[in-house]
Amino acid sequence: MKKLNIRELAKSLGLSASTVSKALKDSYEISNATKQKVLEAAERLDYTPNPYASSLRKKRSKTIAVIMPEVADNFFSLAINGIQSIAKTKGYHVLIYLSHDKFEHEKMIVEDCRSGRVDGVLISISGETTSAEHCLKLRSEKIPVVFFDRELENLDIPKVITNDYDCGNTATRHLLERGCKNPVFLSLSSSLSICAKRAKGFAAALCETGINPERKIIACDGNEDAVIAEIKKLLLSSHRPDGFVASVERLAFQVYIASEEIGIKIPDDIKIVAFSTVETAPILNPSLTTITQPAFQMGRAAAELLFRNIEKPYLDLSRERIELPSKLIIRNSSGGNRVIN
Amino acid sequence: MKKLNIRELAKSLGLSASTVSKALKDSYEISNATKQKVLEAAERLDYTPNPYASSLRKKRSKTIAVIMPEVADNFFSLAINGIQSIAKTKGYHVLIYLSHDKFEHEKMIVEDCRSGRVDGVLISISGETTSAEHCLKLRSEKIPVVFFDRELENLDIPKVITNDYDCGNTATRHLLERGCKNPVFLSLSSSLSICAKRAKGFAAALCETGINPERKIIACDGNEDAVIAEIKKLLLSSHRPDGFVASVERLAFQVYIASEEIGIKIPDDIKIVAFSTVETAPILNPSLTTITQPAFQMGRAAAELLFRNIEKPYLDLSRERIELPSKLIIRNSSGGNRVIN
DNA sequence: CTGAAAGCGCTAACAA
DNA sequence: TTGTTAGCGCTTTCAG
Numbered sequence: 001m002k003k004l005n006i007r008e009l010a011k012s013l014g015l016s017a018s019t020v021s022k023a024l025k026d027s028y029e030i031s032n033a034t035k036q037k038v039l040e041a042a043e044r045l046d047y048t049p050n051p052y053a054s055s056l057r058k059k060r061s062k063t064i065a066v067i068m069p070e071v072a073d074n075f076f077s078l079a080i081n082g083i084q085s086i087a088k089t090k091g092y093h094v095l096i097y098l099s100h101d102k103f104e105h106e107k108m109i110v111e112d113c114r115s116g117r118v119d120g121v122l123i124s125i126s127g128e129t130t131s132a133e134h135c136l137k138l139r140s141e142k143i144p145v146v147f148f149d150r151e152l153e154n155l156d157i158p159k160v161i162t163n164d165y166d167c168g169n170t171a172t173r174h175l176l177e178r179g180c181k182n183p184v185f186l187s188l189s190s191s192l193s194i195c196a197k198r199a200k201g202f203a204a205a206l207c208e209t210g211i212n213p214e215r216k217i218i219a220c221d222g223n224e225d226a227v228i229a230e231i232k233k234l235l236l237s238s239h240r241p242d243g244f245v246a247s248v249e250r251l252a253f254q255v256y257i258a259s260e261e262i263g264i265k266i267p268d269d270i271k272i273v274a275f276s277t278v279e280t281a282p283i284l285n286p287s288l289t290t291i292t293q294p295a296f297q298m299g300r301a302a303a304e305l306l307f308r309n310i311e312k313p314y315l316d317l318s319r320e321r322i323e324l325p326s327k328l329i330i331r332n333s334s335g336g337n338r339v340i341n
Numbered sequence: 342m343k344k345l346n347i348r349e350l351a352k353s354l355g356l357s358a359s360t361v362s363k364a365l366k367d368s369y370e371i372s373n374a375t376k377q378k379v380l381e382a383a384e385r386l387d388y389t390p391n392p393y394a395s396s397l398r399k400k401r402s403k404t405i406a407v408i409m410p411e412v413a414d415n416f417f418s419l420a421i422n423g424i425q426s427i428a429k430t431k432g433y434h435v436l437i438y439l440s441h442d443k444f445e446h447e448k449m450i451v452e453d454c455r456s457g458r459v460d461g462v463l464i465s466i467s468g469e470t471t472s473a474e475h476c477l478k479l480r481s482e483k484i485p486v487v488f489f490d491r492e493l494e495n496l497d498i499p500k501v502i503t504n505d506y507d508c509g510n511t512a513t514r515h516l517l518e519r520g521c522k523n524p525v526f527l528s529l530s531s532s533l534s535i536c537a538k539r540a541k542g543f544a545a546a547l548c549e550t551g552i553n554p555e556r557k558i559i560a561c562d563g564n565e566d567a568v569i570a571e572i573k574k575l576l577l578s579s580h581r582p583d584g585f586v587a588s589v590e591r592l593a594f595q596v597y598i599a600s601e602e603i604g605i606k607i608p609d610d611i612k613i614v615a616f617s618t619v620e621t622a623p624i625l626n627p628s629l630t631t632i633t634q635p636a637f638q639m640g641r642a643a644a645e646l647l648f649r650n651i652e653k654p655y656l657d658l659s660r661e662r663i664e665l666p667s668k669l670i671i672r673n674s675s676g677g678n679r680v681i682n
Numbered sequence: 683c684t685g686a687a688a689g690c691g692c693t694a695a696c697a698a
Numbered sequence: 699t700t701g702t703t704a705g706c707g708c709t710t711t712c713a714g
Binding site: 348358362390394395397 | 710
């Protein structure tokens with residue numbers, strides 16, 4: 001049984017291709033009797049429409065692209081889940097692209113999205129990205145773009161983010177309340193919106209308490225071993241930090257490893273809070289106090305926003321900005337053990 | 342500057358569309374001078390070819406599908422990375438689909454792949470899947486399929502797997518060596534190849550030691566809370582297990598939580614080994630002994646196999662079977678603390 | 683080396 | 699309510 005096309009299906013029914021096409025779409029122009037017959041024959045003859053022919057003709061691909069730095073971070077796994085859950089209800093397909101946190105890669109991927117391959121793009125930008133030319137260009141070609149989580153500020157592109165500043169502040173105040181005198185902030189890159197905002201919240205909390213935040217924000221942009229070495233150096237330095245705010249979950253793991261290796265105890269010697277969705281936070285040694293982002297919900301919200309724009313291209317959503325709050329979940333790594341909001 | 346097509350690009354150069362098409366493909370039929378001109382103009386006028394027109398004509402989509410049960414398990418995140426790394430070198434795009442471990446979903450997704458949307462499919466089957474009709478049908482329509490990790494045995498479909506039986510055996514023997522008298526195996530579903538094979542290895546290890554493996558393989562197919570409750574019940578029962586082999590990482594976490602909640606100590610009261618790629622294994626409380634699968638490499642190998650078949654459809658790869666070994670990494674949850682192979 | 687023509691499979695106008 | 703026609707944008711003969 002070889003694959004047949006709509007014309008052959010039509011012929012086998014003594015109908016025209018356009019009638020069949022409309023019938024399959026349940027068009028009001030077609031009689032019920034015909035629809036029945038067409039559906040039955042399509043089923044029986046195992047007809048599968050060619051999506052690319054349809055895309056070419058309709059200039060709609062029924063596909064979106066998701067561009068993210070990586071997929072290993074639990075946040076992005078959860079976000080993909082959220083995105084998929086919406087895409088599925090819309091009958092859309094999801095292409096995944098990884099920038100590996102490189103601007104050059106990201107740019108090429110976005111460039112490719114201009115081809116018409118996708119109807120919209122969800123993007124969490126790389127740590128190296130400082131300009132949104134590429135995204136704006138996409139939009140100028142009528143392909144809607146939505147930022148999720150990692151965005152570029154002061155830019156009229158719709159975005160779904162979390163309350164990074166507040167959470168940076170809350171996390172830091174939590175450490176201060178737990179007795180930290182010299183907390184530091186572990187950042188990935190100062191150009192990365194989420195790090196910058198979280199760091200600002202951190203700095204503000206220090207200032208409120210009369211601590212000068214200068215030199216307390218540390219960029220951890222090396223590979224895993226380099227970061228661990230850097231943290232060890234920090235822990236062995238004369239002015240040793242007694243608290244850490246990790247801007248992404250990986251950095252928290254590295255603090256755990258570094259402390260273990262040089263025999264420093266969490267939370268007695270140092271305390272730590274991490275921005276993280278890691279599932280194992282409660283069973284780490286010690287359990288990890290986290291600022292947990294609503295990753296699934298953010299993915300869902302971003303996808304919803306994107307589809308709103310795909311379905312109604314005339315809407316100007318460029319200033320749309322959805323902020324979903326993260327939650328501080330206090331566990332043992334910061335010395336506490338209760339849940340507040 | 343509106344989007345132009347190949348004909349317009351050609352016209353602006355005083356050439357025909359076909360010449361331009363060939364030039365862009367660096368065809369030997371075209372003079373170097375012309376190629377130069379075409380490339381320059383394409384760049385200058387910002388020409389982007391329409392991939393769907395090309396797909397329609399060439400009957401090649403330059404896209405593959407990856408179907409997996411979920412993306413939250415770290416294994417799949419790593420596998421996606423491996424798959425992407427190959428797809429990128431081939432200039433291929435990657436569509437991600439999640440079956441949420443439901444056969445019905447999986448079937449619909451596979452069904453959709455028959456449309457020509459993709460040139461090949463990588464699939465890790467759902468826990469409910471017991472027949473590969475849907476996959477065989479795909480292949481009968483000349484769309485290559487490769488199983489990765491979760492497969493169906495005794496089926497001539499190329500596959501990339503790990504040494505599940507051996508590892509189930511090794512893990513169990515490790516527990517027995519560490520003094521366990523009553524180990525149990527936590528399975529997801531007996532129909533799932535990986536669970537079945539790991540369980541067989543487990544049972545064999547028990548038999549070798551003269552322990553009857555009956556009723557020691559426990560299906561944990563409920564939701565998170567149900568599984569935790571089940572494990573607690575087990576831990577409070579008269580014939581309490583003193584060792585656990587967790588067939589997937591999630592189950593190990595649930596053992597940790599259950600033990601914590603009823604005050605049972607790992608590794609003193611019970612020992613545990615888990616099939617897992619979780620990054621936090623070394624910093625869990627206690628650190629988790631794992632059988633770690635080469636997830637990235639498996640993704641890569643599966644993609645390579647798939648592309649081999651896409652590029653040479655006449656090859657019969659149906660009996661191809663790549664087995665990449667997993668590694669037992671001994672940590673504290675099983676009482677040990679050294680690395681063997 | 684270049685171009686003209688045909689058509690991949692579908693759908694949107696427009697006619698009937 | 700159904701059918702005819704004309705493409706969507708590209709690539710592939712095949713002819714020049």
